[in-house]
Amino acid sequence: MRRQALSALLAVLVLTGLAGLVYPLLVTGLAALLFPQRASGSLIVEDGRAAGSALIGQSFSAPGYFWGRPSATAPFPCNAALSGASNLGPANPELAKQVKARIEALRAADPGNSAPVPVDLVTASASGLDPHVSPAAAFYQVPRVARVRGLSRETVRDLVRRHVRERQWGILGEPVVNVLELNLDLEKMAASPKAKSGDADRATGR
Amino acid sequence: MTAHSFLQVALFLGLFLALAKPLGGYMARVYEGKPCGLDGALGPLERLVYRLCRIHAGEEMDWKKYAKAMLLFNLAGLLVLYTLQRIQGLLPLNPTHAGAVEPLAALNTAVSFATNTNWQARAGEETMSHLTQMAGLAVQNFLSAASGMAVLAALVRGIVRRRQETVGNFWTDTIRGTLYILLPLSVVLALALVSQGVVQTLSGPRRVPLLQPVTYERVKTDAAGNPVVDAAGGPVTEIVTVAEQELAVGPVASQEAIKELGTNGGGFFNANSAHPFENPTPVSNLLEMLAIVAISGGLCHTFGAMAGDRRQGWALFAAMLILLIPPLLFCIGREQGGSPALAGPEVDARPSGLQPGGNMEGKETRFGIAGSAAFAATTTATSCGAVNSSHDSFTALGGLAPLFLMQIGEVAFGGVGSGLFGMLLFVLVAVFTAGLMVGRTPEYLGKKIEPYEMKMASLAILVMPLAVLLGAAAACVFPAGLAGPANPGPHGFSEILYAFTSCGNNNGSAFGGLNAGTPFYDLLLGAVMLVGRFMVKLPVLAIAGSLAGKQAVPPSPGTLPTHTPLFVLWLVVVVLIVGGLTFFPALALGPVAESLTPLR
Numbered sequence: 001m002r003r004q005a006l007s008a009l010l011a012v013l014v015l016t017g018l019a020g021l022v023y024p025l026l027v028t029g030l031a032a033l034l035f036p037q038r039a040s041g042s043l044i045v046e047d048g049r050a051a052g053s054a055l056i057g058q059s060f061s062a063p064g065y066f067w068g069r070p071s072a073t074a075p076f077p078c079n080a081a082l083s084g085a086s087n088l089g090p091a092n093p094e095l096a097k098q099v100k101a102r103i104e105a106l107r108a109a110d111p112g113n114s115a116p117v118p119v120d121l122v123t124a125s126a127s128g129l130d131p132h133v134s135p136a137a138a139f140y141q142v143p144r145v146a147r148v149r150g151l152s153r154e155t156v157r158d159l160v161r162r163h164v165r166e167r168q169w170g171i172l173g174e175p176v177v178n179v180l181e182l183n184l185d186l187e188k189m190a191a192s193p194k195a196k197s198g199d200a201d202r203a204t205g206r
Numbered sequence: 207m208t209a210h211s212f213l214q215v216a217l218f219l220g221l222f223l224a225l226a227k228p229l230g231g232y233m234a235r236v237y238e239g240k241p242c243g244l245d246g247a248l249g250p251l252e253r254l255v256y257r258l259c260r261i262h263a264g265e266e267m268d269w270k271k272y273a274k275a276m277l278l279f280n281l282a283g284l285l286v287l288y289t290l291q292r293i294q295g296l297l298p299l300n301p302t303h304a305g306a307v308e309p310l311a312a313l314n315t316a317v318s319f320a321t322n323t324n325w326q327a328r329a330g331e332e333t334m335s336h337l338t339q340m341a342g343l344a345v346q347n348f349l350s351a352a353s354g355m356a357v358l359a360a361l362v363r364g365i366v367r368r369r370q371e372t373v374g375n376f377w378t379d380t381i382r383g384t385l386y387i388l389l390p391l392s393v394v395l396a397l398a399l400v401s402q403g404v405v406q407t408l409s410g411p412r413r414v415p416l417l418q419p420v421t422y423e424r425v426k427t428d429a430a431g432n433p434v435v436d437a438a439g440g441p442v443t444e445i446v447t448v449a450e451q452e453l454a455v456g457p458v459a460s461q462e463a464i465k466e467l468g469t470n471g472g473g474f475f476n477a478n479s480a481h482p483f484e485n486p487t488p489v490s491n492l493l494e495m496l497a498i499v500a501i502s503g504g505l506c507h508t509f510g511a512m513a514g515d516r517r518q519g520w521a522l523f524a525a526m527l528i529l530l531i532p533p534l535l536f537c538i539g540r541e542q543g544g545s546p547a548l549a550g551p552e553v554d555a556r557p558s559g560l561q562p563g564g565n566m567e568g569k570e571t572r573f574g575i576a577g578s579a580a581f582a583a584t585t586t587a588t589s590c591g592a593v594n595s596s597h598d599s600f601t602a603l604g605g606l607a608p609l610f611l612m613q614i615g616e617v618a619f620g621g622v623g624s625g626l627f628g629m630l631l632f633v634l635v636a637v638f639t640a641g642l643m644v645g646r647t648p649e650y651l652g653k654k655i656e657p658y659e660m661k662m663a664s665l666a667i668l669v670m671p672l673a674v675l676l677g678a679a680a681a682c683v684f685p686a687g688l689a690g691p692a693n694p695g696p697h698g699f700s701e702i703l704y705a706f707t708s709c710g711n712n713n714g715s716a717f718g719g720l721n722a723g724t725p726f727y728d729l730l731l732g733a734v735m736l737v738g739r740f741m742v743k744l745p746v747l748a749i750a751g752s753l754a755g756k757q758a759v760p761p762s763p764g765t766l767p768t769h770t771p772l773f774v775l776w777l778v779v780v781v782l783i784v785g786g787l788t789f790f791p792a793l794a795l796g797p798v799a800e801s802l803t804p805l806r
Contacts, residue, residue, distance in 0.1 A: 103552050
């Protein structure tokens with residue numbers, strides 16, 4: 001009995017060394033060697049500075065940006081230090097209230113748009129950090145972004161089209177648009193004078 | 207269901223089928239002590255571990271000695287993990303300066319990880335240091351999985367051996383399982399996950415600028431941390447602007463790999479496999495789902511190989527597949543069908559080539575409905591409990607699928623080791639009842655099934671529902687339990703039922719709205735986890751010992767063949783009757799009542 005107990009404790013300690021130190025350190029070393037950019041968080045680098053992570057969503061509420069999935073993280077949306085979902089049940093009145101408020105916010109930012117809102121734009125993601133929206137949700141926001149930025153709808157729609165990522169291997173998952181990358185490109189477009197195309201007047205005029 | 211959903215499920219199942227057989231053959235060689243291909247590299251390490259731990263590798267154990275070693279090993283693991291959490295503040299690799307975990311919380315977590323449950327009442331990125339995650343939680347992921355697989359190996363030996371006292375050596379089974387099966391697979395999977403974007407680093411949080419700064423209102427606190435109140439007694443609030451995002455990172459991939467392979471399920475982050483740093487792409491999602499079922503499915507073939515009759519392994523594999531597929535497809539269908547709060551002309555919830563549609567509350571865009579619902583079914587059919595979506599926000603009937611899959615005892619592949627020994631208990635019941643019907647002595651693979659085995663099998667099968675239902679009932683009576691649910695109505699009861707079902711089956715997933723980080727739930731759920739793990743493992747080992755000592759009887763014309771489609775169906779029916787009837791009343795009060803209640 002005592003010999004078994006000693007073996008049990010020794011086995012836990014020795015295997016802790018193997019599975020708890022050697023294994024993760026080996027993986028860390030190999031990962032740094034093979035995939036350094038991904039292992040450290042898939043940071044987007046612009047002008048030599050990190051501008052965010054391609055995998056972690058940021059919260060957008062200004063009408064000139066594309067908005068991402070609603071986020072239920074506390075105390076502010078897209079808090080990447082504490083991920084989480086709303087955990088609201090399907091029949092919870094609070095969920096219906098939140099969905100209604102999100103629809104109203106979208107309508108208020110773009111009164112001319114009466115199309116039904118794509119469902120992923122009014123429902124909180126599971127992580128609260130979802131970096132994507134569906135292509136439908138991105139296209140839905142084209143009129144608003146074009147109007148506020150003074151760009152033509154066609155220009156903005158083209159930009160969204162370039163950001164649509166198809167299903168992986170043609171089968172897996174869903175087509176998505178990365179919201180942060182899209183907005184960063186949108187900023188670049190606004191910064192370069194050439195992109196403000198001639199039909200911007202038409203877009204803002206309506 | 208959309209055509210793409212079917213394709214994704216078909217691809218997943220196809221790869222799983224292709225993977226399970228070779229892996230099963232490999233694992234059989236590991237547990238039989240035969241050369242398996244990695245002996246040259248790992249043999250010296252294995253012998254070094256035996257020497258360091260003062261283990262006599264050749265020594266055979268009877269079932270009682272084997273059980274004692276298993277209990278001591280798990281107890282030691284529990285104590286080490288508890289201690290590590292309590293003193294993490296004094297140890298290195300703690301970039302966020304996480305302090306000691308509260309005693310009850312640390313106890314609950316230690317029990318949870320040592321029993322392969324990985325129920326987490328608190329957010330990992332907030333409470334645990336990198337060292338605790340790596341050398342504490344991840345290590346128990348390996349050890350609890352390896353000890354579950356060891357118990358299965360002992361049971362298989364008991365069935366195969368004739369007139370012997372012993373069922374193997376617990377230490378060699380556990381250490382060989384860790385070294386030859388779990389560690390190599392984990393290294394390969396971890397690197398594949400990093401290639402998709404799962405982080406693996408020892409550094410502290412990254413800070414990146416926000417393109418659009420976020421403002422929010424928070425309650426003002428004084429130096430002591432107490433809220434400041436105004437003249438009317440209401441809290442004073444202030445507007446805070448956040449211009450930077452703090453990205454929690456860490457050694458995630460290494461933990462992610464064993465979390466799925468060992469059907470553990472404890473995430474590095476609070477959002478678990480929904481977090482983009484744990485599960486960044488649909489390909490990583492597929493890899494994780496495959497890892498969850500790979501070893502449990504492979505063990506069916508290990509059983510066939512060790513029993514010298516591969517058809518027996520296929521029969522169990524087929525029964526498990528039949529139990530898994532309908533709830534999986536049902537769950538996808540319900541979630542794609544949408545949710546009452548999202549119905550109406552204002553919202554477009556139709557699935558199309560441009561959007562997943564359906565009930566997207568608590569789901570990630572990149573996985574859509576199929577990748578989320580299939581993951582939910584897979585993680586609850588096994589004892590994994592990793593989640594890539596919020597089960598709490600599933601539709602009433604969509605959420606019934608994961609609950610049901612746990613309640614049938616997690617035998618549709620189940621936990622590594624525990625899934626197959628759970629299924630073998632049902633096989634004994636199936637053989638016994640079939641024997642009663644035709645008036646013959648029940649036997650399985652040449653071994654007579656007698657009252658002792660039936661008593662032990664019944665005990666092991668009934669103890670889980672007993673613990674789950676009594677625990678849930680207690681939580682519905684005591685105010686401390688009733689304080690838990692976050693959602694009103696029948697859904698609140700579902701949250702409680704889910705928590706006890708999950709812990710009783712060592713799953714670890716949750717209807718996450720339930721506030722289980724309280725002394726009441728820490729203690730009660732901790733006890734349910736221990737009962738659900740060890741009150742099953744011990745009777746299983748007793749059966750192993752009893753069967754090992756028996757003489758094999760040659761098959762006669764009256765022997766019920768256990769590899770035929772007829773027997774597979776009979777086995778499925780037995781599982782459904784036992785699981786379904788036991789939990790039907792509870793399910794009627796929860797998800798079924800909720801689905802029948804009109805939305806106010």
